[in-house]
Amino acid sequence: xxxxxxxxxxxxxxxxxxxxxxxxxxxxxxxxxxxxxxxxxxxxxxxxxxxxxxxxxxxxxxxxxxxxxxxxxxxxxxxxxxxxxxxxxxxxxxxxxxxxxxxxxxxxxxxxxxxxxxxxxxxxxxxxxxxxxxxxxxxxxxxxxxxxxxxxxxxxxxxxxxxxxx
Amino acid sequence: xxxxxxxxxxxxxxxxxxxxxxxxxxxxxxxxxxxxxxxxxxxxxxxxxxxxxxxxxxxxxxxxxxxxxxxxxxxxxxxxxxxxxxxxxxxxxxxxxxxxxxxxxxxxxxxxxxxxxxxxxxxxxxxxxxxxxxxxxxxxxxxxxxxxxxxxxxxxxxxxxxxxxxxxxxxxxxxxxxxxxxxxxxxxxxxxxxxxxxxxxxxxxxxxxxxxxxxxxxxxxxxxxxxxxxxxxxxxxxxxxxxxxxxxxxxxxxxxxx
Numbered sequence: 001x002x003x004x005x006x007x008x009x010x011x012x013x014x015x016x017x018x019x020x021x022x023x024x025x026x027x028x029x030x031x032x033x034x035x036x037x038x039x040x041x042x043x044x045x046x047x048x049x050x051x052x053x054x055x056x057x058x059x060x061x062x063x064x065x066x067x068x069x070x071x072x073x074x075x076x077x078x079x080x081x082x083x084x085x086x087x088x089x090x091x092x093x094x095x096x097x098x099x100x101x102x103x104x105x106x107x108x109x110x111x112x113x114x115x116x117x118x119x120x121x122x123x124x125x126x127x128x129x130x131x132x133x134x135x136x137x138x139x140x141x142x143x144x145x146x147x148x149x150x151x152x153x154x155x156x157x158x159x160x161x162x163x164x165x166x
Numbered sequence: 167x168x169x170x171x172x173x174x175x176x177x178x179x180x181x182x183x184x185x186x187x188x189x190x191x192x193x194x195x196x197x198x199x200x201x202x203x204x205x206x207x208x209x210x211x212x213x214x215x216x217x218x219x220x221x222x223x224x225x226x227x228x229x230x231x232x233x234x235x236x237x238x239x240x241x242x243x244x245x246x247x248x249x250x251x252x253x254x255x256x257x258x259x260x261x262x263x264x265x266x267x268x269x270x271x272x273x274x275x276x277x278x279x280x281x282x283x284x285x286x287x288x289x290x291x292x293x294x295x296x297x298x299x300x301x302x303x304x305x306x307x308x309x310x311x312x313x314x315x316x317x318x319x320x321x322x323x324x325x326x327x328x329x330x331x332x333x334x335x336x337x338x339x340x341x342x343x344x345x346x347x348x349x350x351x352x353x354x355x356x357x358x359x360x361x362x363x364x365x366x367x368x369x370x371x372x373x374x375x376x377x378x379x380x381x382x383x384x385x386x387x388x389x390x391x392x393x394x395x396x397x398x399x400x401x402x403x404x405x406x407x408x409x410x411x412x413x414x415x416x417x418x419x420x421x422x423x424x
């Protein structure tokens with residue numbers, strides 16, 4: 001057997017060994033971890049029963065948590081799709097929706113759902129998937145709500161809800 | 167409050183599993199077939215050629231292989247340790263029967279997921295040398311081989327945490343679980359004799375998990391003998407120090423001389 005070839009392949013192996021030894025780090029998480037309930041803002045058309053997508057001028061979404069209100073999403077104008085996160089330890093979540101931060105009129109959305117623990121990977125850990133049972137809303141600025149799809153996963157291309165504003 | 171009750175039929179929640187399509191069982195077998203057809207062809211043509219032109223060399227060899235790369239890697243990896251050894255026996259026609267075994271453990275410790283696991287494994291298969299022996303005392307080999315591997319894994323209970331800056335972090339425990347992993351393997355490498363009976367060599371290996379469905383729910387991060395438990399195909403290598411015991415070659419040589 002040709003000894004030069006053996007030496008060459010031995011060196012390749014040594015390089016692979018050293019490369020392997022240097023990889024003692026956690027693999028990066030390459031998939032989405034967060035689950036969102038995605039809702040599209042719409043209004044009734046001027047004529048007929050059709051609904052049309054509507055960009056909210058400057059919406060504010062406020063989660064009602066057991067503690068003080070932590071986060072207020074706002075400052076972005078002309079938003080059509082709204083994304084709500086859901087609580088991981090209860091089977092319902094409440095959000096305050098204000099279509100325009102300049103106007104103090106607002107509604108409360110209450111989502112009822114089932115949670116399902118879901119393993120993503122060793123790199124990403126666990127997350128919760130949800131199955132939306134029902135939605136309740138007050139009717140100050142919101143006319144009605146239509147549920148489009150009940151399963152809420154990490155798939156970002158899903159529309160779960162249509163919110164029809166007045 | 168306006169209440170909207172949903173009465174749709176419930177649908178099962180599923181995650182994307184595109185990689186299963188790419189490296190599912192069928193894909194694995196197609197890959198294995200494509201890889202092995204040329205090897206088998208070469209081996210067959212090699213054998214038929216030898217029948218006409220080359221004499222067959224005899225002798226018996228039993229070889230014990232100790233994987234020296236594992237202790238080196240163990241020293242540099244904090245997440246897992248493993249040890250491997252192999253034994254092979256020369257059957258005839260440049261074919262070796264191989265049995266390999268070992269054990270290992272892993273510690274996965276991160277804020278959102280932590281657990282420990284240990285595993286043991288065996289692999290069995292055949293190696294076919296690619297270069298013909300020059301005489302009965304020539305035991306240097308360059309080879310390709312196939313293996314079937316199985317590992318028995320015990321994962322202890324795992325702690326997880328779902329970190330959410332809005333609703334708060336939720337943690338829980340996943341119960342302990344035992345797994346059995348099956349995989350197919352192709353391998354190639356060389357072994358050369360440095361001193362009489364003392365050999366060194368290396369293998370590179372491609373492994374293809376056969377029962378990936380068993381590992382969808384918190385797969386162990388490391389399986390001894392296989393590698394990363396959440397991968398359906400992995401590559402690996404070994405660096406062996408071998409000791410060979412031989413018999414039968416001299417008797418045949420004497421008989422041939424007479």
